[in-house]
Amino acid sequence: MTIRTRFAPSPTGMLHIGGVRTALFSWLVARRAGGVFILRIEDTDRERSTPEAVHAIIEGMQWLGLTADEGPFYQTDRYPRYHEVINQFLQSGHAYRCYCSKEELDEMRAAQSARKEKPRYDGRCRHGAIVREGVTPVVRFANPQEGQVVVRDLVHGPIVFQNSELDDLIILRSDGNPTYNFCVAVDDWDMRITHVVRGDDHINNTPRQINLLMAMGAEPPIYAHLPMILGPDGTKLSKRHGAVSVLEYREAGFLPEALLNYLGRLGWSHGDQEIFSIEEMIALFDLADVNKSASALNPEKMAWTNQQHMMRSPSAHLTAPLALHLQALGVIDPSARSLEAIVASQRERAKTLREMAEASLFFYRAPTAYESKAAGKHLNATALPWLQVAEEALGELLTWGAVDIHRSLETLAASHGVSLGKIAQPLRVAVAGGGVSPPIDQTLAILGRTEVLARLAAAVAYIAGQPAV
RNA sequence: GCUCCCAUCGUCUAGAGGCCCAGGACACAGCCCUCUCAAGGCUGGUACGAGGGUUCGAAUCCCUCUGGGAGCGCCA
Numbered sequence: 001m002t003i004r005t006r007f008a009p010s011p012t013g014m015l016h017i018g019g020v021r022t023a024l025f026s027w028l029v030a031r032r033a034g035g036v037f038i039l040r041i042e043d044t045d046r047e048r049s050t051p052e053a054v055h056a057i058i059e060g061m062q063w064l065g066l067t068a069d070e071g072p073f074y075q076t077d078r079y080p081r082y083h084e085v086i087n088q089f090l091q092s093g094h095a096y097r098c099y100c101s102k103e104e105l106d107e108m109r110a111a112q113s114a115r116k117e118k119p120r121y122d123g124r125c126r127h128g129a130i131v132r133e134g135v136t137p138v139v140r141f142a143n144p145q146e147g148q149v150v151v152r153d154l155v156h157g158p159i160v161f162q163n164s165e166l167d168d169l170i171i172l173r174s175d176g177n178p179t180y181n182f183c184v185a186v187d188d189w190d191m192r193i194t195h196v197v198r199g200d201d202h203i204n205n206t207p208r209q210i211n212l213l214m215a216m217g218a219e220p221p222i223y224a225h226l227p228m229i230l231g232p233d234g235t236k237l238s239k240r241h242g243a244v245s246v247l248e249y250r251e252a253g254f255l256p257e258a259l260l261n262y263l264g265r266l267g268w269s270h271g272d273q274e275i276f277s278i279e280e281m282i283a284l285f286d287l288a289d290v291n292k293s294a295s296a297l298n299p300e301k302m303a304w305t306n307q308q309h310m311m312r313s314p315s316a317h318l319t320a321p322l323a324l325h326l327q328a329l330g331v332i333d334p335s336a337r338s339l340e341a342i343v344a345s346q347r348e349r350a351k352t353l354r355e356m357a358e359a360s361l362f363f364y365r366a367p368t369a370y371e372s373k374a375a376g377k378h379l380n381a382t383a384l385p386w387l388q389v390a391e392e393a394l395g396e397l398l399t400w401g402a403v404d405i406h407r408s409l410e411t412l413a414a415s416h417g418v419s420l421g422k423i424a425q426p427l428r429v430a431v432a433g434g435g436v437s438p439p440i441d442q443t444l445a446i447l448g449r450t451e452v453l454a455r456l457a458a459a460v461a462y463i464a465g466q467p468a469v
Numbered sequence: 470g471c472u473c474c475c476a477u478c479g480u481c482u483a484g485a486g487g488c489c490c491a492g493g494a495c496a497c498a499g500c501c502c503u504c505u506c507a508a509g510g511c512u513g514g515u516a517c518g519a520g521g522g523u524u525c526g527a528a529u530c531c532c533u534c535u536g537g538g539a540g541c542g543c544c545a
Contacts (some may be wrong), residue, residue: 008545009545010544010545012544012545028487028498029474040526042502042545043545044544044545045545046543047544048544049545072507098543104542105542105543109541109542112470112471113470115470116470116471117470117471118470118471118472118541119470119471119541119542120471120541131539135492138543159473159474160473161472161473162472164540165471165472165473167541169542170542170543172512172521172543173537173543174543175543177543179542179543179544179545180545181545183545184545185492199539199540200473200474200475200539201539201540202539202540203473203474203539203540204472204474204539204540204541204544205540205545211517223472225523227474227475228538228539230538234480234537236538241524262481265481265482265494266481266482267481267482267484268482269481269483270494270495271483272482272483272492272494273493273494274481274493274494276493291482292474292475292476293475293476293479294475294537294538295480295481295482296480296481297480297481298479298480298481298496299493300480300495301480301481301494301495301496302495302497303495304494304495304496305495306506314480336480340517348507348508348509348510349506349508350507359486359506374505377540400475403531409504413504419504420503421503421504421505422504423504424504424505425504425505427504428504428505429505431503434505435505436506436507437505437506438505438506438507439504439506440504440505441504
């Protein structure tokens, strides 16, 4: 049997990190089994669903590479089918019309709470409701009143619910809109979903959905309820934790595969392995290895994971996104320097592409001011002669490559009986404006001879203009 | 209140009765490497929520408690 899974977000907000993790696991289950992954948009809440949110979900999934084999399907397109099932239920006695008003229901629930009972519909319209003129009834599902429902859950094991705990839920609102649990059951059946992978906040909905499925004569799928993802402080994830939308992680300079790797390791593990490529995750993922307890986001580890992926990626894979980040920082033409060389020199020095872009700005812009601490230490009278001899030696180089530059500077240092650092640091501050950059030979190679000599001349002039101490 | 879920270092986790006076990773501290910053290497500290069982033996199995979370909607 072909494994079929689905990701079913409701487009009422941005696609957040928790949703992405759910989508990832669901996608992984399908990919691992050579099955089918379906995207279904649950937009029956017409008040809160927006086209912008739908777009953000699709764009996010696309950026992450979590491609759907079928869909996106929209529940609002499936109303005829829902009404068809509701009519069947009405005829078969699996559902009934209920004329109770909201006030009546509120009163009922208030009374139950006062008696310390679980608030629930008491089924007063179940047997021959009194038709009220001018009131459009809702349709309620006649939930079985006895026996139990066993949820087959791959991460939790079997979970048992007593039918006596469940009430008759509304499946069709008075405004004609079917409700969530009902639509999910119909869709999962119609789309022949074999494995429902979703957040464990849905565990309590599951027995209702199973009863609905059984009333349709359907075989319930297997479930896998994933633990929640919490904010770094261990509380429920919300806007105040910063990034809400996955797309914000793209802006922040994360690689999609790194984000997926980090999210995958939240709740899932494969021994001691930390870094996984997408292919490895597909090959190794197993719901049996998924944790039951909630986990908190750790921004430092997320960044570290991203860095690890950047270090392992072929340079060519990083140049395009780096160019985008450079442009976002105001660099008109990122290709004015070798992006591959920049990536090669910066990849282990940055946690994100954005950081990499920031640290690489000096390749495109000569320093307009020197970092005061670095300049004080390295752009002074002591450094002046080193800058001058380096300028001369570099000017005479026949070929301008990192290896040539390195050899030249080393020879220079050796001939004066000093360490390379003595010369490299002043050079670094002169060309980069501060005390930090990739190795000096690579840095100069990327910059190009003309630019380097110009910046050295500027630094020499700067020192000359400094008051003598 | 009722129902359901969960519980190993600060965080992510390994651990399916003896291999564990608990291993790895992030973060932190120190050292090494070194032209800066990183990366890398080495070293260090900190965890099985509590109490009862079961067993020759429990982080691992059972029970109770405690603590956290979810649901109880004409939201999804």
